Amino acid sequence: MRIGIMSFAHLHAEAYIENLRAIPEVEMIGIADEDVDRGRLYAEQFDAHLFPDYAAMLATKPDAVLVCSENTRHRPLVEMAAAAGVHVLCEKPLATTAEDASAMIAACEKAGVMLMTAFPMRFSAPLQQLKAQINQGNLGKIYCLNTVNQGQIPLDYRPWFVDPELSGGGALIDHIVHLADVMRWSFGCEVTSVYAQANQIMYPEEVSTNAAGLSIVYAEEVAVETAGLAMLTFENGVFATIDCSWTKPLNYPTWGGLSLEMISERGLTIVDAFKQNLNVFTENPIGHSWAYWGSDANQAMIEEFVAAIKENREPAVTARDGQIGLDITLAAYESVRTGQPVSL
Amino acid sequence: MMDKQLRIGLIGTGAMGQTHAHAWDQTAANLCGIVSRSEETAQTLARQYDATVYESLDSMLPHIDVLDICTPTDLHHEMALAAAAAGVHVVCEKPLARTAKHAQEMIDVCDAAGVKLLVAQVVRFFPEYALAQKKIASGDIGDVAVIRLKRGSSQPVGENKWFLDQEKSGGMILDLMIHDFDFARWLGGEVETVFAKSVRQENPEAEVDHALAILTHKNGVISHIEGSWAYPPPLFRTQIEVAGSNGFIQHDSDKTAATAMYFHESKTVEAPSVPLPSSPLHEDPYTTQIKAFYQHLQHDEPLRVSAADGLAALKIGLAALQSARTGLPVNIREMESVS
Numbered sequence: 001m002r003i004g005i006m007s008f009a010h011l012h013a014e015a016y017i018e019n020l021r022a023i024p025e026v027e028m029i030g031i032a033d034e035d036v037d038r039g040r041l042y043a044e045q046f047d048a049h050l051f052p053d054y055a056a057m058l059a060t061k062p063d064a065v066l067v068c069s070e071n072t073r074h075r076p077l078v079e080m081a082a083a084a085g086v087h088v089l090c091e092k093p094l095a096t097t098a099e100d101a102s103a104m105i106a107a108c109e110k111a112g113v114m115l116m117t118a119f120p121m122r123f124s125a126p127l128q129q130l131k132a133q134i135n136q137g138n139l140g141k142i143y144c145l146n147t148v149n150q151g152q153i154p155l156d157y158r159p160w161f162v163d164p165e166l167s168g169g170g171a172l173i174d175h176i177v178h179l180a181d182v183m184r185w186s187f188g189c190e191v192t193s194v195y196a197q198a199n200q201i202m203y204p205e206e207v208s209t210n211a212a213g214l215s216i217v218y219a220e221e222v223a224v225e226t227a228g229l230a231m232l233t234f235e236n237g238v239f240a241t242i243d244c245s246w247t248k249p250l251n252y253p254t255w256g257g258l259s260l261e262m263i264s265e266r267g268l269t270i271v272d273a274f275k276q277n278l279n280v281f282t283e284n285p286i287g288h289s290w291a292y293w294g295s296d297a298n299q300a301m302i303e304e305f306v307a308a309i310k311e312n313r314e315p316a317v318t319a320r321d322g323q324i325g326l327d328i329t330l331a332a333y334e335s336v337r338t339g340q341p342v343s344l
Numbered sequence: 345m346m347d348k349q350l351r352i353g354l355i356g357t358g359a360m361g362q363t364h365a366h367a368w369d370q371t372a373a374n375l376c377g378i379v380s381r382s383e384e385t386a387q388t389l390a391r392q393y394d395a396t397v398y399e400s401l402d403s404m405l406p407h408i409d410v411l412d413i414c415t416p417t418d419l420h421h422e423m424a425l426a427a428a429a430a431g432v433h434v435v436c437e438k439p440l441a442r443t444a445k446h447a448q449e450m451i452d453v454c455d456a457a458g459v460k461l462l463v464a465q466v467v468r469f470f471p472e473y474a475l476a477q478k479k480i481a482s483g484d485i486g487d488v489a490v491i492r493l494k495r496g497s498s499q500p501v502g503e504n505k506w507f508l509d510q511e512k513s514g515g516m517i518l519d520l521m522i523h524d525f526d527f528a529r530w531l532g533g534e535v536e537t538v539f540a541k542s543v544r545q546e547n548p549e550a551e552v553d554h555a556l557a558i559l560t561h562k563n564g565v566i567s568h569i570e571g572s573w574a575y576p577p578p579l580f581r582t583q584i585e586v587a588g589s590n591g592f593i594q595h596d597s598d599k600t601a602a603t604a605m606y607f608h609e610s611k612t613v614e615a616p617s618v619p620l621p622s623s624p625l626h627e628d629p630y631t632t633q634i635k636a637f638y639q640h641l642q643h644d645e646p647l648r649v650s651a652a653d654g655l656a657a658l659k660i661g662l663a664a665l666q667s668a669r670t671g672l673p674v675n676i677r678e679m680e681s682v683s
Contacts, residue, residue, distance in 0.1 A: 144554055144556060195673065199489060202490075202587060226489070237546055239556065241568060247489070261570075268579070339537065
């Protein structure tokens with residue numbers, strides 16, 4: 001199975017390229033990127049073939065592509081792939097507007113190709129264990145959850161994350177979808193209302209940063225919210241908060257994390273999807289980091305994408321899941337604007 | 345010149361009354377009077393601290409300089425007013441009162457009577473909280489952006505289960521979360537809007553309570569406050585996480601448990617009547633608080649918490665209760681009923 005990567009704008013592409021290569025039946029055919037410098041940089045870093053443009057990649061008739069462009073640029077690439085009859089795994093959030101999400105889904109349906117949303121947390125072993133416990137009824141009735149998906153500001157990796165023209169927003173659009181999807185999937189029911197608050201007290205204006213591996217120093221105007229708290233209510237009466245803030249400082253031992261605490265009839269359940277780490281302390285350079293040794297959720301997600309194509313079936317995460325995640329995020333933005341809970 | 349020894353009268357001898365009695369004993373004040381509905385506890389404490397048991401508040405007031413109120417919340421108001429009328433200073437357990445109207449009246453009446461009104465928002469005296477506040481106030485993490493506070497334990501019982509009686513205590517949101525409402529306000533300034541949901545409201549049949557609240561402060565800071573009376577005993581957890589424009593401060597009681605003991609015998613763990621947080625320290629924070637109260641009452645030293653702070657925290661709690669009930673955010677200044 002031949003699979004390529006369209007755009008390296010999203011940092012997750014750096015993981016996915018290795019995930020693809022780890023699957024024996026997959027041939028990672030290379031990458032294409034409209035940002036010529038970025039394409040060259042990552043083609044070199046990962047020793048991958050660089051196509052001159054997206055059309056050239058699609059002309060080789062791959063079986064599938066991963067779309068990892070900036071959030072607002074998912075739609076043109078997905079439509080291009082669909083028109084070429086190529087299956088797509090699209091980075092989250094699926095899109096930044098409801099219109100784009102519908103158009104992408106329609107284009108893939110019309111072309112008869114798969115459109116899967118990249119929600120790797122469904123493949124996190126600790127979260128899978130939680131879902132199994134819920135499904136087996138071991139936790140009793142679920143009452144509420146306090147969930148956290150904080151991270152470092154993604155500036156250090158890709159400055160477009162703080163440019164609303166390319167990202168569609170800040171912390172809310174970057175991080176709400178993961179936990180919203182994890183909960184929908186775990187409970188098997190939908191969100192009925194969203195309340196959210198946000199601010200930009202951290203990184204109030206311009207921030208200078210070194211993009212990873214590049215000698216370019218970005219002086220980027222941060223024009224998006226850098227912190228947010230949301231409260232979701234589900235059909236089954238469960239309520240849950242999501243902290244989606246970019247609160248982890250740049251010297252935090254890792255990029256951030258995803259965790260939750262759940263209150264149910266049986267008591268308290270704590271899940272930290274990224275707790276399986278070694279503590280690593282070094283003197284030169286002086287530092288402390290966490291080295292993750294848990295199971296690789298990204299790998300399992302990419303394997304599911306490949307398996308669904310091979311078995312000609314619906315993937316475990318659909319485009320519809322991505323669309324619903326976006327709807328929840330857009331409701332959160334509306335709530336921030338109006339100060340009121342928004343019904344879905 | 346020696347100051348006259350300060351005479352303390354204690355009313356209410358439940359878990360907090362006993363804790364305060366022990367704390368007063370470590371000051372130069374004289375815990376000399378006790379009033380309690382429980383004759384037995386009153387006598388035990390009286391023997392322990394060489395104090396007199398009085399039959400009523402009225403009969404004790406002529407013999408004391410300070411009344412320490414450790415009774416159920418809904419009783420604070422009338423007792424504080426009686427003390428003020430007798431020219432006696434008041435130390436009052438949190439929440440200051442069950443309603444904002446009562447709390448305001450307590451402040452006004454004590455003020456008019458020229459007596460002090462001190463509120464026991466004890467969390468401000470816990471060393472991890474005090475240190476976090478000090479570091480944040482000195483600018484270590486820059487401008488505060490996001491505050492996350494957690495406090496959870498099993499359900500307290502208390503005399504006649506008064507903690508579970510919404511009318512008497514205001515339930516978990518008013519009795520427990522008020523600590524963190526106060527602390528969030530100490531760090532992030534005045535609170536404007538409160539949005540909250542609680543298990544008690546959403547699942548009245550559940551025999552526990554747990555609530556999540558999102559506060560928006562005047563200056564744009566956002567706070568996430570979690571409170572629980574849903575943990576299995578003897579679990580008691582607290583967490584602080586504050587992110588600012590220049591860094592991040594974190595406290596997690598799970599990770600600062602300085603001692604841990606795992607025993608072979610499988611003894612059934614009995615829930616404490618009123619669970620209290622504890623960490624091995626040379627001086628427990630309740631004593632630190634009472635000593636600060638003593639210094640303020642006897643030597644007029646500045647105090648880190650005022651009755652106005654107690655009222656402000658109460659209003660946040662009442663707004664959270666209203667939001668949980670209505671499903672809507674509540675602007676504190678426009679709150680439907682502060683009475």
